[in-house]
Amino acid sequence: MNLLARYAECIFWMARYMERAENLARILDVHETFARDTRGMTNWFSIVQLNADEKDFFSRHDRPTAEAVVHYYMFDTQHTNSLVSMLRMARENARVLRPWISTEMWTQINVFHNKLVEMNGKDVALSNLSKVCTWIKEECQTHTGITEGTFYRDQGWYFYQLGKYIERADQTTRLLDIKYHTLLPSPVVVGSTLDMSQWTTVLRSAAGYHAFRRVYPRGMSPTTVAGFMMFNEGFPRSVVMCVRQIDGLLTRLKSRYTLRNGSEAMEKVDELLGALLTRPIEEVIQLGLHEYLDGVQAQLCGITTEIGRAFFGQDTVPMTQSQSQ
Amino acid sequence: MSVPEGKATDLLTNYDPGLYYDELFGGRDYPAEHSALIRQRLAGLNFGDLLRRSQDAERELYNLGITFLVYSNKDAVDRILPFDIIPRVISAKEWAHLEAGITQRVTALNLFLHDIYHDQKILKDGVIPADLVLGNGCFRPQMVGLDVPFDTYIHIMGTDLVRDREGTFRVLEDNGRVPSGVSYVVENRHMMQRVFPDLMQDIGIRPVDNYGHKLLDAMMEIAPQDVADPQVVLLSPGSYNSAYFEHIFLAREMGVPLVEGRDLVVENDRVYMKTTNGLARVDSIYRRIDDAFLDPKAFNPDSMLGVPGIMEAYRKGNVALANAVGTGVADDKAIYCYVPRMIKYYLDQEAIIPNVDTRICREADALKYTLDNLDKLVVKPVGEAGGYGITIGPRASKEELADCRAKLLADPSNYISQPVVDLSVCPTVTDDGIDPRHVDLRPFAITGKNTWVLPGGLTRVALKKGTLIVNSSQGGGSKDTWVLQDGVLQDGSQEGSAS
Numbered sequence: 001m002n003l004l005a006r007y008a009e010c011i012f013w014m015a016r017y018m019e020r021a022e023n024l025a026r027i028l029d030v031h032e033t034f035a036r037d038t039r040g041m042t043n044w045f046s047i048v049q050l051n052a053d054e055k056d057f058f059s060r061h062d063r064p065t066a067e068a069v070v071h072y073y074m075f076d077t078q079h080t081n082s083l084v085s086m087l088r089m090a091r092e093n094a095r096v097l098r099p100w101i102s103t104e105m106w107t108q109i110n111v112f113h114n115k116l117v118e119m120n121g122k123d124v125a126l127s128n129l130s131k132v133c134t135w136i137k138e139e140c141q142t143h144t145g146i147t148e149g150t151f152y153r154d155q156g157w158y159f160y161q162l163g164k165y166i167e168r169a170d171q172t173t174r175l176l177d178i179k180y181h182t183l184l185p186s187p188v189v190v191g192s193t194l195d196m197s198q199w200t201t202v203l204r205s206a207a208g209y210h211a212f213r214r215v216y217p218r219g220m221s222p223t224t225v226a227g228f229m230m231f232n233e234g235f236p237r238s239v240v241m242c243v244r245q246i247d248g249l250l251t252r253l254k255s256r257y258t259l260r261n262g263s264e265a266m267e268k269v270d271e272l273l274g275a276l277l278t279r280p281i282e283e284v285i286q287l288g289l290h291e292y293l294d295g296v297q298a299q300l301c302g303i304t305t306e307i308g309r310a311f312f313g314q315d316t317v318p319m320t321q322s323q324s325q
Numbered sequence: 326m327s328v329p330e331g332k333a334t335d336l337l338t339n340y341d342p343g344l345y346y347d348e349l350f351g352g353r354d355y356p357a358e359h360s361a362l363i364r365q366r367l368a369g370l371n372f373g374d375l376l377r378r379s380q381d382a383e384r385e386l387y388n389l390g391i392t393f394l395v396y397s398n399k400d401a402v403d404r405i406l407p408f409d410i411i412p413r414v415i416s417a418k419e420w421a422h423l424e425a426g427i428t429q430r431v432t433a434l435n436l437f438l439h440d441i442y443h444d445q446k447i448l449k450d451g452v453i454p455a456d457l458v459l460g461n462g463c464f465r466p467q468m469v470g471l472d473v474p475f476d477t478y479i480h481i482m483g484t485d486l487v488r489d490r491e492g493t494f495r496v497l498e499d500n501g502r503v504p505s506g507v508s509y510v511v512e513n514r515h516m517m518q519r520v521f522p523d524l525m526q527d528i529g530i531r532p533v534d535n536y537g538h539k540l541l542d543a544m545m546e547i548a549p550q551d552v553a554d555p556q557v558v559l560l561s562p563g564s565y566n567s568a569y570f571e572h573i574f575l576a577r578e579m580g581v582p583l584v585e586g587r588d589l590v591v592e593n594d595r596v597y598m599k600t601t602n603g604l605a606r607v608d609s610i611y612r613r614i615d616d617a618f619l620d621p622k623a624f625n626p627d628s629m630l631g632v633p634g635i636m637e638a639y640r641k642g643n644v645a646l647a648n649a650v651g652t653g654v655a656d657d658k659a660i661y662c663y664v665p666r667m668i669k670y671y672l673d674q675e676a677i678i679p680n681v682d683t684r685i686c687r688e689a690d691a692l693k694y695t696l697d698n699l700d701k702l703v704v705k706p707v708g709e710a711g712g713y714g715i716t717i718g719p720r721a722s723k724e725e726l727a728d729c730r731a732k733l734l735a736d737p738s739n740y741i742s743q744p745v746v747d748l749s750v751c752p753t754v755t756d757d758g759i760d761p762r763h764v765d766l767r768p769f770a771i772t773g774k775n776t777w778v779l780p781g782g783l784t785r786v787a788l789k790k791g792t793l794i795v796n797s798s799q800g801g802g803s804k805d806t807w808v809l810q811d812g813v814l815q816d817g818s819q820e821g822s823a824s
Contacts, residue, residue: 002556002598002600002601002605003600003601004588004598004599004600005599006585006587006588006599007582095390095564095569098390098573098577099572103389106390107388107389107390110390114387155601258602259601260602260603261601261602313599
């Protein structure tokens with residue numbers, strides 16, 4: 001069956017917004033739980049940096065206090081990177097997709113969104129932030145589970161997965177980038193207790209702490225953490241893991257549904273995967289992690305553009321008789 | 326879910342429909358036997374339980390997103406159509422009568438449309454004033470001389486029926502453009518099955534869930550004959566349309582893509598949709614967009630919702646449209662008055678379901694009568710939908726009557742008048758217990774090669790005490806409509822109470 005280009009795009013973005021919301025909830029949660037220290041202020045600000053929201057944030061707030069940052073990221077409807085805005089976008093896409101997705105997928109997103117909107121910002125004090133974030137994270141996971149269990153496996157499923165993995169890879173690079181940047185102000189503090197607890201925080205926000213421990217039972221260094229999050233082949237949020245998924249999805253999508261377009265997107269994925277697999281983490285750090293991650297983000301962006309061009313109707317060519325057979 | 330033993334109070338003891346015909350009890354002198362068992366089960370319930378079920382149903386509707394959009398202060402708010410859990414019940418015999426009457430009416434309207442877009446015999450024979458048709462804003466010259474499959478123009482028809490004090494069903498209005506509401510018919514049934522299974526048990530209610538199949542069948546039938554496996558789509562104005570839920574519902578039930586104008590393109594007079602694999606042919610379109618917005622090249626040039634060139638593809642027979650273009654001239658409130666004569670003219674039959682007695686104010690006698698009896702009549706503008714612009718004489722203030730009089734005199738041909746119909750009532754859950762509320766009925770008919778009428782229809786209920794206007798935009802709600810199967814015992818002798 002044909003898939004409307006516009007639907008494919010909506011599916012892709014619905015998945016991205018849900019993934020993005022889950023990541024943000026994780027980050028807020030982990031900050032509340034593990035980041036109570038003298039650098040609290042810096043830490044809350046790092047969320048603003050991580051999302052590159054400095055300009056927008058300071059246009060409305062003087063200082064990045066915990067309350068201001070939490071409100072800004074949870075309930076600020078004017079702010080496109082807030083949870084409430086992400087959920088609104090996920091729901092808008094789901095609304096368009098209602099004829100295509102399962103009723104259960106729609107209902108869960110609809111109820112989730114409505115509950116979040118009804119929740120008064122004032123009700124969420126720092127003391128129960130963790131509880132609320134856990135709820136959001138679990139709702140996102142419920143969405144993932146319902147999708148896995150009910151979403152019909154045709155083209156749409158591939159676009160859903162593509163959106164999810166591209167977003168996840170992007171989120172991991174952002175988390176790593178900002179943490180690496182803020183956590184290594186000078187070489188002196190490296191290896192201090194504070195430093196390692198911060199790295200624990202990073203791993204926990206990506207639900208990778210236990211897995212990391214299993215792989216590196218005896219030590220934790222910024223290099224091993226960064227390497228784990230970038231290149232580990234078994235960690236579901238590592239960049240390599242996500243890009244391998246994207247690669248496989250595009251290949252199968254094209255072959256199974258004999259889609260004519262998409263070669264450019266596949267080339268870009270190959271390029272990125274190649275780049276990720278050639279350098280060990282030590283070399284990456286030596287050459288500059290920030291620049292490296294910037295490059296990865298740009299490449300993910302390029303892949304999204306090519307997917308849009310190939311499948312979302314930016315370039316439409318009439319289907320001829322020979323091609324449709 | 327079952328009624329607690331010994332706590333049953335007779336909920337219907339104090340129920341009083343007054344002088345109106347009651348949909349559950351029947352007329353004063355003829356208690357409705359077919360609904361005896363349902364009355365008996367309802368009477369055994371306790372009010373708290375009934376309220377709880379009501380609230381469950383409304384929450385469920387909201388969560389499922391069975392909603393329509395209401396625009397207020399530039400915000401779009403999702404609203405459910407309030408749902409009343411006491412059903413409206415129609416006997417097998419009553420339904421056979423309605424089904425025949427609706428089929429007859431659709432048949433006549435289709436003959437009328439074919440006639441006015443071809444030979445215009447009915448105009449030449451002076452049965453209907455020609456200017457009323459040819460001067461009508463909904464008459465589409467682009468349709469003149471064009472043949473459509475099976476001569477069917479109105480593929481989907483919604484007929485608004487009311488029931489007067491004597492219990493006679495009458496047609497209040499025909500909806501032959503893009504009638505909406507059928508999704509609620511099906512969803513209301515689902516809701517009843519969820520919250521009130523004990524009331525429905527063994528009643529023998531005719532199912533409504535095959536509407537999607539029937540619609541798809543008709544859409545395939547009317548597709549261009551040279552296409553082996555026609556691609557059907559539903560064309561919607563988009564997710565901000567207030568009836569978007571219904572578009573979703575119908576696309577899903579038919580298993581076809583829900584497209585918007587921007588998803589379609591016309592090349593070489595053929596219609597295509599934009600897919601992940603380029604353009605793909607579209608053969609049959611159930612469009613939920615009015616004529617005026619369908620094609621900026623043919624109609625309103627400012628329309629962003631339509632598909633440029635689609636009218637030409639349609640004229641070439643390369644794509645089917647349901648409903649056909651130009652049906653608006655048949656469901657006009659002025660043409661409505663002539664439908665009984667139309668039936669006589671084309672079919673040589675009397676109308677099985679009569680009209681409400683209607684006067685066309687463009688005629689001098691009718692205008693005079695209307696002005697003389699303004700305080701007793703309902704005055705309706707012919708061009709408006711949704712219950713807007715209506716003046717109900719007996720309930721209007723002096724100022725409102727004066728205003729109405731001025732409008733009538735200024736533009737008489739824009740108005741019709743009708744006596745106030747004492748709409749029938751149906752027991753309805755209110756804050757004060759079970760009270761009578763006025764209802765109407767909109768059955769839906771699908772016509773491809775033949776006509777099929779969905780057993781039941783949308784029962785709209787005016788939830789505000791005393792009000793007669795049932796439109797959802799004016800505070801109306803809906804009820805499940807049960808058409809009973811023939812030959813099922815319904816007098817309650819078969820079993821005891823609900824359990």
